[in-house]
Amino acid sequence: MNSMLVTLVLLLLLGFAYQTGWSRSSRLAQVEGRLHSKPIYHGALVAIWAIVPALLILGLWALFGTATANTRFRTLTSAVVLASAFGTGAIGLYLARNRISARFRARNEVERIIRYLLIGCSVVAILTTLGIVLSLLGEALRFFTFVSPVDFFFGTVWNPRFSSVGTGSGDFGLLPLLWGTVMIATIAILVALPIGLMTAVYLTQYAKPKTRNIIKPMIEVLAGIPTIVYGFFALVTVGPALAGLGAMFGLDIRATSALTAGIVMGVMIIPFISSLSDDVIRQVPRALRDGSLGLGATESETIRRVILPAALPGIVGAVLLAVSRAIGETMIVVLAAGNSPYLRLNPGEPVSTVTVTIVNQLTGDTDFSSPQSLVAFALGLTLFAMTLVLNIAALFIVRRYREQYE
Structure with a gap:
């Protein structure tokens, strides 16, 4: 799948969704008066509803999609996936646009989404740290089956002797x-x-x-x-x-x-x-x-x-x-x-x-x-x-x- 084409489609979808939410809420403000949330929040929420389903489909394709030697079939499959991503994004855009009203709390939902995003980033950082520690710990325990921890932590000679592969000598x-x-x-x-x-x-x-x-x-x-x-x-x-x-x-x-x-x-x-x-x-x-x-x-x-x-x-x-x-x-x-x-x-x-x-x-x-x-x-x-x-x-x-x- 052409990454430049995917990026262009996503940017177009994102920009169109934001503009749709912003313009609809602005027109509503002229008719109803003051809105609960500013048009910028309505635009951001519509953009989120449009871009997240599209990214989800593309992400699933990147994880589970299988490569094929048939160039024609691969091109057809990529086009179907891209069209599906764009279609689900358009559905999300339509649903979010219909939710816009004078009392709709778009700001609260955007802030809630941002909070969940920050929590997700924190979880990724924590899991990465845990993964590093567990990988080091697992391999270190394998090493201590060859070499005594006492000899390792208190030994005064370093000479691993690479010729002794597969043994604990050294x-x-x-x-x-x-x-x-x-x-x-x-x-x-x-x-x-x-x-x-x-x-x-x-x-x-x-x-x-x-x-x-x-x-x-x-x-x-x-x-x-x-x-x-x-x-x-x-x-x-x-x-x-x-x-x-x-x-x-x-x-x-x-x-x-x-x-x-x-x-x-x-x-x-x-x-x-x-x-x-x-x-x-x-x-x-x-x-x-x-x-x-x-x-x-x-x-x-x-x-x-x-x-x-x-x-x-x-x-x-x-x-x-x-x-x-x-x-x-x-x-x-x-x-x-x-x-x-x-x-x-x-x-x-x-x-x-x-x-x-x-x-x-x-x-x-x-x-x-x-x-x-x-x-x-x-x-x-x-x-x-x-x-x-x-x-x-x-x-x-x-x-x-x-x-x-x-």
């Missing part, structure tokens, strides 16, 4: 990957927190409105840059620069290392901390600031002793959200961390993370019934649990802050 210790993830995320936060927080303080307390309107969008552009660009930047620019800087001071810093990935990731999450902290600081009651200044405190003392302590719960929530973003990052660490799954305390050496290992275990021609592939689901479930805990903690802190000041 070392699947999580700790080297978890340590690399935590190390890189920590470096990222050490980079992003002072820069992001001081940027937020400057924008809220010192910058003029014109300056703020220029600087804040420029900072938030960092959040829109694709992470693959950050990874390439880390690989070809930041890594060699750090290696050269370390050589000047007699330090052995690899071009691909936890330090390289952490610094670039810290730059990436600066907008998360600065924007959220900016919003939080602006919500602090101005009476606190004015009272501090009225008692003789300087502006810097007011910021350090009044504003930041008052905004601290919200700032902590922003930091936790940024940490969860850093933990789940993939492309930067794939290119810049070195992919070396060993327990190392030196941030200047290569490491590996949970996300990089998931990519490695599911890349290429792999047997998805082997522990070497199933371990990716156990790693994904672990990562999901980590980010879920951080997000819940952040939301709890932010909610508590809002209850205090709103």
